[in-house]
Amino acid sequence: MPVKIRQKVEPLLEALSILQEVKNPSVLGNLLPSFGRGFVLQLGRRDEATHMPASHSARFDWDYSSDFPEMRELYRRAKQNQWDSEVDVDWSVDVDPLNPEVPLLPDEFLDLSVAENYGVKLSATESRRFKKDVASWILSQFLHGEQGALYAAAQVTESVEWVDGKLYGATQVMDEGRHVESFHRYIDQKLEKLYVINDNLFTIIDALMTDSRWDMKFLGMQIMVEGLALGAFGVIYRFTEEPLLKEMLRYVILDEARHVHYGVLALGDHITQRLSEKERREREDWVFEIALLMRERFMFWEVYEEWFAHKLTRKQWRECVNEMPGMREFRQVMFSRLIPNLRQIGLLSERMLEHYDEAGLLKYASGASALEMTEQEFLDALDDDHADELTEQLV
Ligand SMILES: [Fe+2]
Numbered sequence: 001m002p003v004k005i006r007q008k009v010e011p012l013l014e015a016l017s018i019l020q021e022v023k024n025p026s027v028l029g030n031l032l033p034s035f036g037r038g039f040v041l042q043l044g045r046r047d048e049a050t051h052m053p054a055s056h057s058a059r060f061d062w063d064y065s066s067d068f069p070e071m072r073e074l075y076r077r078a079k080q081n082q083w084d085s086e087v088d089v090d091w092s093v094d095v096d097p098l099n100p101e102v103p104l105l106p107d108e109f110l111d112l113s114v115a116e117n118y119g120v121k122l123s124a125t126e127s128r129r130f131k132k133d134v135a136s137w138i139l140s141q142f143l144h145g146e147q148g149a150l151y152a153a154a155q156v157t158e159s160v161e162w163v164d165g166k167l168y169g170a171t172q173v174m175d176e177g178r179h180v181e182s183f184h185r186y187i188d189q190k191l192e193k194l195y196v197i198n199d200n201l202f203t204i205i206d207a208l209m210t211d212s213r214w215d216m217k218f219l220g221m222q223i224m225v226e227g228l229a230l231g232a233f234g235v236i237y238r239f240t241e242e243p244l245l246k247e248m249l250r251y252v253i254l255d256e257a258r259h260v261h262y263g264v265l266a267l268g269d270h271i272t273q274r275l276s277e278k279e280r281r282e283r284e285d286w287v288f289e290i291a292l293l294m295r296e297r298f299m300f301w302e303v304y305e306e307w308f309a310h311k312l313t314r315k316q317w318r319e320c321v322n323e324m325p326g327m328r329e330f331r332q333v334m335f336s337r338l339i340p341n342l343r344q345i346g347l348l349s350e351r352m353l354e355h356y357d358e359a360g361l362l363k364y365a366s367g368a369s370a371l372e373m374t375e376q377e378f379l380d381a382l383d384d385d386h387a388d389e390l391t392e393q394l395v
Pocket residue numbers: 146149175176179256
């Protein structure tokens with residue numbers, strides 16, 4: 001099939017196959033409109049702006065008394081740990097993304113040996129440019145995710161029922177604004193290449209923004225998108241040798257660990273004490289399907305289209321990415337952060353264990369949840385023991 005036609009047909013076939021993977025009919029029905037806007041209409045890559053209609057209620061509280069001490073404590077910590085990207089991060093660092101002495105990502109991270117088996121060979125210069133593009137792609141998706149987090153945090157701040165949750169939420173809105181500012185500045189000034197939002201991420205964000213239930217927004221953004229992003233930030237933080245990126249990620253990770261903590265606190269209470277069993281099961285099915293969809297998030301399709309569309313099929317590329325040691329690590333760390341949080345908030349009941357096991361995700365269930373670790377402990381773990389384990393496996 002000619003490459004031009006293949007490039008049009010293959011993404012649609014792939015979208016269909018992703019849809020077929022969603023086994024639960026009610027989750028499928030819930031996701032379908034967003035899926036249509038993301039994968040079929042590709043609204044995220046068509047225009048400069050997209051409007052996502054939101055319909056949720058803002059809950060006013062006329063009492064104002066503190067009603068959730070742990071959340072109030074998190075709010076205090078968040079106020080004390082505010083930082084200013086313009087002042088605290090040293091933007092004067094000269095970043096050369098093509099310099100092999102200071103790699104954005106280590107060579108092993110994006111090993112292309114599977115592509116070589118299919119006859120693709122990059123020169124040393126091409127390889128450096130390719131890696132720079134992948135780094136730009138990953139950071140661009142982080143930036144788009146941060147924009148989603150900013151609006152979701154604002155919506156949830158309106159809707160959430162605890163006064164302490166609203167106060168905390170206000171700090172998160174500020175945090176996410178700062179993350180958008182920081183990632184955009186890095187991409188714009190240091191990498192000079194911004195990629196469009198990936199269809200998969202667009203679909204998930206669209207589903208969250210348009211759902212009227214605050215806890216679904218919360219689940220999707222605080223637990224799923226933020227949880228996975230936190231794992232991804234952690235891996236890049238650990239492996240990048242570029243000092244500015246590392247410094248910026250350090251600040252962002254401390255904020256994000258707090259956000260996930262907030263999500264687990266709020267939802268644990270809500271899901272186990274306020275929802276009916278039917279509602280709880282609905283959410284349990286939903287997070288499982290979203291977890292599977294998220295696994296598809298990091299395939300770098302736009303980089304593939306630039307570099308390899310005329311040399312490799314999408315199936316071959318998928319195999320290639322799945323086999324990259326860094327990407328295996330990526331998935332592992334992301335899910336090892338996510339699954340314990342699902343357990344903690346009551347969304348990993350007996351009936352789901354078999355499904356997680358089949359998907360190869362059950363092994364992560366016994367890890368520490370966000371409640372069992374402060375944000376500083378999370379960062380320290382990346383800096384020492386766990387990081388050493390990762391290094392051994394990767395290098
Ligand atoms: Fe963020």
